Amino acid sequence: MSWLLAKVYGFLMRGVEREHLEGWRPEVLAEAAGEVLEIGVGTGANFPYYGIAVTRLVALEPSDEMREVARRRLERGLLAAPENTKLRKGFAERLPYEDGSFA
Numbered sequence: 001m002s003w004l005l006a007k008v009y010g011f012l013m014r015g016v017e018r019e020h021l022e023g024w025r026p027e028v029l030a031e032a033a034g035e036v037l038e039i040g041v042g043t044g045a046n047f048p049y050y051g052i053a054v055t056r057l058v059a060l061e062p063s064d065e066m067r068e069v070a071r072r073r074l075e076r077g078l079l080a081a082p083e084n085t086k087l088r089k090g091f092a093e094r095l096p097y098e099d100g101s102f103a
């Protein structure tokens, strides 16, 4: 079932994205700088909003299906992401990084 959600997630979120998130994302992410760990990256909707101040982005997502959608969108050039971006499987509760790994 989660493969289906991953496929239709963008479509289902379209209204919320236009009404709210598209306005909030640039404002919030303009402050991101240095090394960034995004937890729960989903389909990667935040990627285009990270600026050049971000030197490294690790995008963590537990769902194989959501991560796959993000990976394909990146590959096809449908999303702009910081140059040094890595998509990784991971959960907020068990971060595969030591404290202080992102500065």
Ligand SMILES: C[S@@+](CC[C@H](N)C(=O)[O-])C[C@H]1O[C@@H](n2cnc3c(N)ncnc32)[C@H](O)[C@@H]1O
Pocket: 039, 040, 041, 042, 043, 044, 045, 046, 060, 061, 062, 063, 066, 090, 091, 092, 093
């Ligand atoms: C509402 S979506 C937001 C996606 C993206 N950050 C965005 O702004 O469009 C939440 C994401 O968090 C992921 N998620 C759920 N539980 C999680 C957990 N325990 N650790 C990390 N990510 C999780 C979900 O798979 C989903 O892709």
